[in-house]
Amino acid sequence: MKPLMLQGHERAITQIKYNREGDLIFSAAKDSKPSVWFSLNGERLGTYNGHQGVVWCVDVDWTTTRLITGSGDMSTKLWDVETGSVLGSIPCTSSTRTANFSYSGNQASYSTDKAMGNNCELFIIDVRNIDSSISNQSPVLKLTMNQQTKITSMLWGALDETVITGHDNGSIRIWDLRAVKELNSVNDHTSVINDMQMSHDGTMFVSASKDATAKLFDSESLMCLKTYKTERPVNSAAISPILEHVALGGGQEAMEVTTTSTKAGKFDSRFFHLVYEEEFARVKGHFGPINSLAFHPDGRSYATGGEDGFVRVQEFDASYYEFVFE
Template sequence: MKPIILQGHERAITQIKYNREGDLLFSSSKDNKPNVWFSLNGERLGTFNGHQGAVWCIDVDWTSTRFMSGAGDNSCKIWDCETGKELCTISSASSVRTCLFSYSANMAVYTTDKAMKQPCEMFIIDTRIVDDSSSGQQPIFRIPISGPRISSILWDSLDEGIITGHENGELIAWDLKSGKQINRVKDHDGLVNDMQWNKNRTMFVTASKDHTAKLFDAKDLLLLKTYKTERPVNSASISPIMDHVVVGGGQDAMDVTTTSARVGKFDSRFFHMVFEEEFGRVKGHFGPINSVAFHPDGKSYSSGGEDGFVRVHTFDSSYFEYNFDY
């Protein structure tokens, strides 16, 4: 399994994301230019130029016409996907940590950090009236977060609710009509770094600093499975065609210099979704893996690391022939 290595960022990768068809791969990093690549051959299609700080989060809508990014320069931007033109900039009081289009892409959500004496807040915007004027930048809904800050976010499949992952390991389900919490669980002991849906949005997987990835039922936030490792998990993704979960992580970058790369364990790990057993590892990164994503057709996956590289792995035929013994 020889990867395609995408080299377009100068600093650590923060997030990677496929569009719905999987022909495009978007990447963001701690430099200020999100990139878009052809996922088939790794050719770079272009960059989105305009941010002045580290880009923490990205998302693309289901028609691949609009792209959204949130950064440490206290702004969230919406772009035209085809031309790379900036459609609108939404200013915030602190850096934007998460951003996400709703399933229909008529709305989007972004959350800000608890910093500079500013509270963590969640904003809902109507993307149909996005323009350069101030009216396109006014959120239609604003929810202040009194507890630990939001570190990851999911939008439910009917555009009616949002699930947030928090710094203390809590998951909270919000009803958008009332702006109130309808459910909260605390099954993690550390920061929830990442949350990703399965193909039909009935379950989602979380990745946490408490060295585990967990599978939850979307309806009532019921914990279904736990995938244990011996290092912080930064990202996890569910295969759309197999009962497989890939997780990526590693020690924090500041601890890595004192140990060898072998001890750092910078490999993607594959777990069986049902049996919680690890059955494979893919090495390659020189630092912690910050983001992993399965291709929508399930035949490849990508990982982005602290080393600034995105690696696109296409599975060999032996991966599909492999049968789990049970």
């Protein structure tokens, strides 16, 4: 099972996303050039030039016509996927840490960092009639977080009525966008939440945290259902769309990597059973921590983006589907 190695970024990968059909992979990295690749053969389709700094987040809409990116150059940009042109650029007061399209694709959300005297803020924008004047349009909704926390990951809830945010203090909150209020919050994690990803049907989501655990939550009540424990920080976690499996990616902190061997760093993708919380497989590959992980929408392969600047696409062997948890 030889993986596809997608080499095109000069610096660490920050996030990867599949489109709905799974034929394209979008990658963001610290080299300021988000890219798009064919997932079948790993060929690079194009690069989106326009950012001046690290690109922290990337998301593509339901129809694969628009892309949103958030960057350390204090801007959020919307792109035409096909032509690579910038549809609109929104200036921000600090780095944009998260950006997501809603399920319908009519709205998008992004959040800015707590920096330079500015509090962390969450914005909801309407992207239907987008043009170059979007930088002057006021957002549909703006939520300011309190002094202590900043948003580090974000998901849209059911029917585009709620937004779920993960914070640097380990808390997860759900916001009602119509009533503009916090509905619920939980503090099951003890450290930064690096990533959150929904299940295929949207009823659950998995969170990955620096406290060396990933947890499965109910997406409405925020009740913690399962916990998957490792010995290293977890940077990304995803739920298989076809099997009861959870994949975790992470590893030792990037700044400590030079002092250990690749074995000790635990840079493997790790597979846990969704229900039994037991680890049953590991896949080696990256020379450095895995920063982002995503399942293909058909569940037959998955992709990882690492601190080493590579995106690896790994197809599953036949034995993976035959495996039965005793």
